[in-house]
Amino acid sequence: MTADTLGGVWTYALELARSLAPHGAEVMLASMGSRLSGEQRAEARSIPNLAVCESSFKLEWMEDPWQDVRAAGEWLLDLERLLKPDVVHLNGYAHGALDWQSPALIVAHSCVLSWWKAVKKAPAPASWERYRYEVARGIQTASMLVAPTRAMLDSVAEHYGAASDMRVIPNGRDCAPFRRSRKERIVFAAGRMWDEAKNLETLERASHLLGWPVYVAGELQHPQGRMARPSGLRTLGHISSPDMAEWLSRASIYALPARYEPFGLSILEAALCECALVLGDIDSLRENWEGAALFVSPDDSQALREALEYLMRDTTRRKALAARARFRALELSSERMAACYISAYADLMAGRALGEETGKERASCA
Numbered sequence: 001m002t003a004d005t006l007g008g009v010w011t012y013a014l015e016l017a018r019s020l021a022p023h024g025a026e027v028m029l030a031s032m033g034s035r036l037s038g039e040q041r042a043e044a045r046s047i048p049n050l051a052v053c054e055s056s057f058k059l060e061w062m063e064d065p066w067q068d069v070r071a072a073g074e075w076l077l078d079l080e081r082l083l084k085p086d087v088v089h090l091n092g093y094a095h096g097a098l099d100w101q102s103p104a105l106i107v108a109h110s111c112v113l114s115w116w117k118a119v120k121k122a123p124a125p126a127s128w129e130r131y132r133y134e135v136a137r138g139i140q141t142a143s144m145l146v147a148p149t150r151a152m153l154d155s156v157a158e159h160y161g162a163a164s165d166m167r168v169i170p171n172g173r174d175c176a177p178f179r180r181s182r183k184e185r186i187v188f189a190a191g192r193m194w195d196e197a198k199n200l201e202t203l204e205r206a207s208h209l210l211g212w213p214v215y216v217a218g219e220l221q222h223p224q225g226r227m228a229r230p231s232g233l234r235t236l237g238h239i240s241s242p243d244m245a246e247w248l249s250r251a252s253i254y255a256l257p258a259r260y261e262p263f264g265l266s267i268l269e270a271a272l273c274e275c276a277l278v279l280g281d282i283d284s285l286r287e288n289w290e291g292a293a294l295f296v297s298p299d300d301s302q303a304l305r306e307a308l309e310y311l312m313r314d315t316t317r318r319k320a321l322a323a324r325a326r327f328r329a330l331e332l333s334s335e336r337m338a339a340c341y342i343s344a345y346a347d348l349m350a351g352r353a354l355g356e357e358t359g360k361e362r363a364s365c366a
Contacts, residue, residue, distance in 0.1 A: 001089040002076065004033035004059050005040060008265045009091050009109050011241075012171055014043060014050070019174070019338035021049040025345075028083055032057045032072055032092075039240060053079060060094045060134060061112050069134070073098050087345045096138030103348035106139060106163075108147040110262050113159040118260035118282070119196045136160040143348055148263035151283040155262075167344060170288070171263050172337030175330060177242070178272035181249040187214040187308060188251035188275070190244065190266040193230055194219075197260035199280065200230070205301035206257075207232040212312055214255070217244060248273035252318060253311055259298045261285060271329035276322040278307050288332070292324040 003013035010031075017027040029044065029052045036044070036054055044052045055075060058068035073095050080088065080101060088104040090096055096106045112131055116124040124132070139145055139156065145163035147153035148171045157166065187207075191198030193216065200216060207214040208231075217236045220229075239247070244266075248254065254270035258280040261267075267289070271277060277293035279285045286295065294311070296303040311318040 002030045006033045017050040018047050019334035093135040093138040096142035103143040105144045106142045108156045114155040149284045152262040169340040172334040174334045180274040183252045184250045185212045186251045187253045190217045192219045199257050199259045202257045202301045204230045206305040257298045271325035274322045274326045276318045292328040
């Protein structure tokens, strides 16, 4: 399994590896993007069925990445020859086009073209044409394409073409680390302050006239060096996973007016901690949280402020919405996610066996 170390894919990969253990699966995680932090390394070592092979190759969405992508591909093929896995699970696109001996599955967590359309309200510029080509080639070559929401799967098909076998497998989280403690008069959010997709600047504008404090966890420094200094928000910077769970357990409301969020693991964690959710009104979040959240137009700070004020005033409504969110979150379990992936892996392996018998690949759609 591949994973980058720079965002939510790392959390997803470790959660999936951990939840595959009861099924007897052993996972070799090939990491890219940057070297592991001490916290990441310790968390990976705590998972008995997981081993990590570490690299710092650039990812396909980074600036001028293609020499690194090629080198990473050679490294991954060497790992496959050494390990002889039953399935190759790719959490990126371009390496789907490699000459794998094992069946390869791609999971679409996000992509530049759908990000650009959602955030910039325009097609990605011509400078991303190489990226589009490499992603499309990977998707068309791989044996299966998975996405955590139907909205993301449809978006990938729109931008790069449909794959022969396309499936929705929602992400999941183990509920054990996430609990509801005594709720406080706190609004909480998580995300990089400079991330246009998370859209925390709209939350900042809405926060100035609120009666409750708004805390935000996430990096303040942009990769290019500039530092975000938001007013009206109480910024915590990067915090550990246990600290995040503690803040969520205390917060009454979780707000994320996202412009682009293919799934939203932080939202799931907040719901498990029984926070009332106020979210950006986009297809993927409606898909997961319809009836269990309030939705606002991502760029309407006035509507966001009014939604937050409404929940601050109405304790009964706030608690009811939080209870619905937790009920929905419990359905998005790590056990369910693992079972769906085991089924997908089994279909891939059956397809390979059939191909070996007949001399041709099996094509199937789900």
